[in-house]
Amino acid sequence: MLPASASQLLNPTDVRREFLRLLPIALFVIVFGIAFGLASVQAGLTDWQAILMSVTVFAGASQFATLELWGQHVSLLPLVAVVFAINARHILMGAALYPMLRELPAGRRYGILFLLTDANWAVASQDYQNGRQNLSVILGGGLVLWLAWVAGTVFGVTFGGLVADPEQYGLDMVLGCFLLSMVLGGKRSPRVLLIWTVAGLSAVAAYWLLPPHTHVIVGALAGGVLGYCWKERRHGG
Template identity: 40%
Template structure:
């Protein structure tokens, strides 16, 4: 019993580093995917101008926020006078999943000094989390892959926003090329490719089964947080042999 427990608790999070080579590797890993975020950035830039933001404000928001879902949602609240309270609530809801992702990365991230933690986490988003977390679990110890992926995504998001805000280009219908499904398809691939598939079947099913009906009950964003927490708890029920 005791020995099994000790073996089970063997995961070491030692040797975590943040290197330029890792940042470059992360950037290369996510570049093909990140290029597909440019059209989303353009769409945001166009929508922001339509909602009354100046092109400077639209680009500033993408530079400083780097959160597609939250940024699109704020446009619905872009009125005169600005409803700061509503804005804060909707941004909090749509970003709460970052806290979940950060907690999941904590075993590795927290090995870094505080300032580097803040730097890396500033570029945390869904795709680079989905790409890096399984890699860390498989023994990767360079946090640079998370930061590098984030930087490439951020650069594409800001570039797209600038094109949309300054050029105001109408893209046509993204459904024509299937660009609109790139995000869920990438996430589905990450789920299908993750290690320990059998253990994860129950959490995946439960999280999905919670997230969908809760869409109508909870404000958008919180359904994902609740589903993730319930899925996580289901995961603790499984005892590795």
């Protein structure tokens, strides 16, 4: 597959299409934004602090985790450690996108990564396995998810009591089901099946045996190391 130019990777028409493509997922993101807005106010953040955090951080799990450490005297080092541990998977996600990202100028490359989430990374990864370089879903899909997260936070700090517990309605499973559908829709081979199996089993074991949130990193590393060691056989040239 020949490398695409930067203009091809981020065509405005493609960005708009990917924005709409992830709009259904964004509707569920709004619900969790509402829950975060409510939880942040209950934890002692002001409305503008909660909204500013969602605008600039844009990391749902990390933002919820920081609320557990929030108080009159915020301990900065544990706060940074928790956020880094939860978001460390983005290091591997960004590395997986490097074959496409390297075609962009540095400023655009790192700017687009601000909008990287599990959902748009999964779509981009699946498309890449199927022979399509699709950075437009990182930009367009990430933008609609960011807008949904911020809008949900704004609504939550104002009317958050309407959706205090998304898990009660099973909404916490939406993203997991979406990511599973991306995995099942990707390339199928014994190699890919074994990689996902090792990653899944490692994550489950780490969930029960290691500190909170480390299962995400352990699963990603286990699958990534196996994938690196077991190179995919390429036919032709």
